[in-house]
Amino acid sequence: MPSFDQASLHAGIADPEMDSMRILSETALRFPDALSFSSGAPYDGNHDLSGLTFYIDRYIKHLRDRGVPEQRITRLLFQYGPVNGLIQDEVALMLKRDEQIDVPVEAIMITHGFQEAALIALRGLFASPDDVLLAVSPAYVGIRGAARMLDIPVRGILEGPDGLDPQAVAEAARAVRAEGKRAAALYLVPDFNNPSGTVLPRAARERLLEVAAEEDFVILEDNPYGLFAREGETQPTLKALDTDGRVIYLGSFAKSAFPGARLGYLVAEQEVVDASGTVRTLAQTLSKAKAMFTVGSSTLSQAVIGGYLVEHDHDLRSATRELAAVYLERLDATLAALGEHFPAGADHGVSWNTPRGGFFLTLKVPFTADLAAMERSAREYGVSWAPMSMFYLEGGGDREIRLGFSNLAPEAIREGIARLARFIDATPRDIPDVSEGQA
Ligand SMILES: Cc1ncc(COP(=O)(O)O)c(C=O)c1O
Structure with missing residues (x-):
């Protein structure tokens, strides 16, 4: 049987960065015991097989x-x-x-x-x-x-x-x-x-x-x-x-x-x-x-x-009104839980943006939030997320996390953010290097 060196295949296949879609959609399956903020999977509690x-x-x-x-x-x-x-x-x-x-x-x-x-x-x-x-x-x-x-x-x-x-x-x-x-x-x-x-x-x-x-x-x-x-x-x-x-x-x-x-x-x-x-x-x-x-x-x-x-x-705007309310409740639950665990004025080194809707927000953390960190978070602390660096086209986002809250109920969000807070608290801070400052 012929064997291929992966590097000899088309750049789209050879490039390890091209695995990000698969990684994001399979993280929840790889860590079934972790609460997953890793994907933008839509809410699926309203599906009914007879609908098909x-x-x-x-x-x-x-x-x-x-x-x-x-x-x-x-x-x-x-x-x-x-x-x-x-x-x-x-x-x-x-x-x-x-x-x-x-x-x-x-x-x-x-x-x-x-x-x-x-x-x-x-x-x-x-x-x-x-x-x-x-x-x-x-x-x-x-x-x-x-x-x-x-x-x-x-x-x-x-x-x-x-x-x-x-x-x-x-x-x-x-x-x-x-x-x-x-x-x-x-x-x-x-x-x-x-x-x-x-x-x-x-x-x-x-x-x-x-x-x-x-x-x-x-x-x-x-x-x-x-x-x-x-x-x-x-x-x-x-x-x-x-x-x-x-x-x-x-x-x-x-x-x-x-x-x-x-x-x-x-x-x-x-x-x-x-x-x-x-x-x-x-x-x-x-x-x-x-x-x-x-x-x-x-x-x-x-x-x-x-x-x-x-x-x-x-x-569909009317048909998805209830669904929109579900997502907004989840966004609000995520923001509230973050506010509780990372109070203003305390030295936790964590900040986040406050989107008005959608499925995602960005959390800045005081350490390198790469895939290895995500796996440790999922395995040891029971909460997964997506490294923001996966999404930057010209580098950057090394100390940022994407939180996708669309597929977690508010109670799971509260528990997930509590776990995330424990992970962040236990992770040693990095010293920013010069290249990061420029990114
Ligand atoms: C920005 C963006 N575009 C498009 C999609 C949906 O793509 P598709 O219709 O291929 O599932 C997503 C889903 O995650 C998305 O986040």
């Missing part, structure tokens, strides 16, 4: 009600489906109701989650080795991994407490140009960034769209957490503010429905003209990539999510 068949039946009924012949419905669900999907109509209605995003169905492609939408958008937009992806840093590991798998260089732009500074984005785009390269796109999560929980203020959203036009790049907007804001605090998405076709919107049903469906979507209404002069949307044009990556998204998953959308009148 209910929503499929609901979608079939919906097609029948619309007069689709029985034989066609059978075909649609059992056969290879259209490459760009079956349920674009339902997603278009949802986008209009939930986000005031008004796009034709031709602008929508149904994908295997955000992850495939990102791969497809990147594959289509990045044509030259000199095309660079600008990205918020710290960033969701899925975007760095998708770019790496496609050999696309990424330039991280450090965010502040209010997310990305549009001026810093403009400067990064110009710096890339000064190197003879091109910033082809910018990736960000304007609503409750993973891992930091930041939200981009309205004025910065508007300015960022201007910068995208001035510097001529497109924005890849990733928005899995926007539904989980406090009442009255919802911001318009960049896509809803986009009058110039600058934004490609990458959606996911992982948090608004459930991640097991592995379903998401790409919204790209920009026009593409082919050699014969035919004009199609970018989403239609990118179906070549979709066909070659996965042929089409699972018709069964689309039927479940299609039924879910129809059943909830395409209004």
Whole structure:
């Protein structure tokens, strides 16, 4: 049998950093006795197995009600489906109701989650080795991994407490140009960034769209957490503010429905003209990539999510109100427990940010919070978390922890933070070195 040296495989496989997605999703399984703040797994206490068949039946009924012949419905669900999907109509209605995003169905492609939408958008937009992806840093590991798998260089732009500074984005785009390269796109999560929980203020959203036009790049907007804001605090998405076709919107049903469906979507209404002069949307044009990556998204998953959308009148904002309250209660429980264990004025060396929603917050600690520290915390103190350094694109975050509170009940959160406090208390402080100070 041939054996391979891992280092001889593609950089996306050879690079140990590319293991972060697996590490984050498997930490809870590796340490079953630990309370897990390590992932952003959604709350799953409201799932009911009968829901799966209910929503499929609901979608079939919906097609029948619309007069689709029985034989066609059978075909649609059992056969290879259209490459760009079956349920674009339902997603278009949802986008209009939930986000005031008004796009034709031709602008929508149904994908295997955000992850495939990102791969497809990147594959289509990045044509030259000199095309660079600008990205918020710290960033969701899925975007760095998708770019790496496609050999696309990424330039991280450090965010502040209010997310990305549009001026810093403009400067990064110009710096890339000064190197003879091109910033082809910018990736960000304007609503409750993973891992930091930041939200981009309205004025910065508007300015960022201007910068995208001035510097001529497109924005890849990733928005899995926007539904989980406090009442009255919802911001318009960049896509809803986009009058110039600058934004490609990458959606996911992982948090608004459930991640097991592995379903998401790409919204790209920009026009593409082919050699014969035919004009199609970018989403239609990118179906070549979709066909070659996965042929089409699972018709069964689309039927479940299609039924879910129809059943909830395409209004996921209302359908997830109770869920949003669950997450906000968990956020508040985490903040309260931190306040109790690390009181202001005491010499514990610990501080944290206070996001207004989402699934995550960042804790600063007085020692190196790497994977080895996390494993010790999980094994000896019964609490796991994610090292923030995994998310920084240009280094940094060595003494920071991401706490994901979405999948722990408030009592478990209180116990988990008590355990974390014992771990932090028992861990010797590091002396910051010079490189850390500069990061
Ligand atoms: C920032 C971000 N984008 C997207 C997703 C969801 O991706 P997918 O639809 O591939 O599950 C997540 C989930 O953790 C996320 O945190």
